[in-house]
Amino acid sequence: MPKKKFLYILIPFLSLTFGLTSCHQKEENLRNILRVAICHDPMSLDPRQVFLIKDVCIAKALYEGLVRENDGSLHLALAERYSLSQDRCVYTFFLKKTFWHNGDLVTAYDFEESIKQFYLHEVDNVALRLLALIKNSHAVLKGDIPVENLGVRALDEHTLEITLEHPSSHFLETLTHPVFYPVHASLREYYRNRSKRSLPIISNGPFIIRCYEPQNFLLLDKNPFYHDQKNVSLDAVRLQIVPDIHTAVQLFQKKYVDLVGLPWSSSFPLEEQKNLSQDFLYDYPVLNCTVLFCNVNHKPLDNPSLRAALSLAIDRETLLKLAGKGSIATSFVHPSLSKMPLDVLSQKERISLAKNYLAEALKTVPQEELKKITLIYPIESIVLRAVVQEIRQQLFDVLGFKISTLGLEYHSFLDKRSKGEFSLSTGNWVADYQQAKAFLSILGNGTKYKDYQVIDWQNQEYTDIVSRLLVEDSTDLQILAEQLLLKESPLIPLYHLDYAYAKHPKVSNLQTSSLGEIDLKRVSLVE
Incomplete structure (x- = not known):
């Protein structure tokens, strides 16, 4: 079993060894228990290893870092205050006196050792791109210099110093991501x-x-040792695992669950939304993009003209009607962050260009190769199933050939995609912070890490642009990167979807984020 897969599967079971007798305690004894339908088990209960938004939400319910988002603003959490050096590269955080739920003191050493475990290769990580801001991160990871040279060190129990490679306008925001959270010494050991x-x-x-x-x-209980427990109203949270969205909606309608929908479960199919009262439905904009990933290392999608033909043949307006509320994607970067001009081709122009690109591709791509293209997707998502079938039909109508589609159980889908065993694959990216580089830096090799690149696409020009963009905020560089992505089409942007969810009226103080998360900390139940 691959190491990364081993970690993802095993970590949740760390919670099983003790405390199982409490599972049999009556939940009715808890007055304020929020019941949420989630589509799958957490991929990990180690905050440093989460990447699905659902799992990020769970990590933020269980853990606390230096900074926390609240109503769209950043607030110090475990940090009481911080100072910044004159060159804006050295952050010194002074910690509050807080505790783990077993009564142990949370120290700066917990932060230092939790981060350094990545560099000692004791823990796999899916968000190294965020740690790339830390001084000497890449050199230490490669083994060129010792871990002691990493720009993270505890000065004493209550003081943590983090040194960056260069000033960063989004560093404090990245600290809200669980990859920077401490874990207890028992888990590190x-x-x-x-x-x-x-x-x-x-x-x-x-x-x-x-x-x-x-x-x-x-089942989660309120933490009696949490430093800000006065702002936690709930006694408990029950995360009920319900893979099928139709079943989850039925449970919601029968009042067996209080909250259902994104990011906890799959998107609502349109028919499910019609069955729900508008009084229960809510949505919020999220910095995301639903895409088709192209396997550029396998024929025939190693041909850029063919990728361009596929992209131009797709009618995104029709797809969005199937998916829900949002906007069509003219760039991988969300419209609120994109610098690309909003030039949308007419249907006639788009189809004509698609056919021209296909003709160019067929000069080197045998016709029979087109029949080998298979589009994989997670079969549990009713919405993606409809979107995939619509794409298949559109490609046939415009380009004259049919691709195959393959629905896979979610974990099998992720496994195949990570191994590159696909031609086309559905995917969705949600920004880690509120800047365009949060989209652009996950492609190419601008961060020097191939940690979460679901497509192994390398382009030196793109890498050079993104490397500069990560150091300097430049509109010109961003436009160049966005244009190059559209030209090369290693991925095909489809739409930017608003997150829709349903909640019962008694659920209040639910805080949403443009990064897709729902914070459970301040939720209250009002009868």
Whole structure:
């Protein structure tokens, strides 16, 4: 079993060794329990290893870092204050006196050691692009210099110093991501000695894990040791695992769950939205893009003209009607951040160009190769299933050939995509912070890390542009990067979807984020 897959599967079970008897306690004894339908088990309960927005939300319920977002603004969390050096590269954080839920003190050493485990290769990570801001990050990771030279160090128990490679306008915002959260010494030790008996997850956030039954539910209790527990109203949160969105909606209608929809579960199919009262439905804009990833290392999609033909043949307006509320994608970057002019081709112009690009591609691509193209997608998503079938029909109508489609169970889908065993694949990217470079830097090799590149596309010109963009905020560089992506089409942007969810009226103080997250910390139930 691959190491990364091993970590993702095993970490949730760390919470099973102790505390299972509490699973049998009556939940009715808890007056304020929020019940949320989620589509899958968490991929990990280690905050440093989460990447799905659902799992980020769970991590933020269980853990706390230096900074936390609240109503769209950044607020210090475990940091009481910080100072910034004159060159704007050295951040010194002075920590509040806070505790893990077992009573241990949270220290600056917890932060330092949790981050350095990535560089000691004790923990796999899916968000190294965010850690790339830290001084000497790449050199330490490669083994060129010792980990002691990494720009993270605890000066004492209550003081943490982080030095950056260069000034960054978004560094404080990135600190809200769980990759920067500390984990308890018991979990750090587990990674160092895999033969040790598993330990429960000890956390420091608004909630703690009472019990976990995989493929059934995850039950969280209010953390009595949380430093800001006065702002936590809920007694508990029950995350009920319901893979099928239709079943989840039925449970919502019967009042067995209080909250359903994105980011916790799949998108609502249009027919499900019609069955729900408008009084229960809500949506919010999210910095995301739904795309088709092209496997540029396999024939025939190694041909850029063919990729351009596919992109131009797709009618995005029709896809958006199937997907929900949002906007069509004329760039991978969200419209609120994009610098590209909004030039939308007419249907006639688009189809004509698509056919021209296909004719160019067929000069070197045999016709029979087109029949080998297969588009994979997660079969649990009713919305994506409809979108994929519509794309298949559109390509046939415009270009005259049919691709194959293959729906896969979600974890099998992720596995195939990560191994590059696909021609085309659905995908969705949600920004980690509110800047265009949060989209552009996940492609090419601008961050020097191939940590979460679902497509192995390398373009030196693009890499050079993004490398400069990460250091300097430049509209000209951003436009160049966006234009090059559209020209090369390693991915095909489809639409930017607003997140829709349903909640019962008693659920209040639900805080949403443009990064897709829903924060459970301040949620209250009002009868």
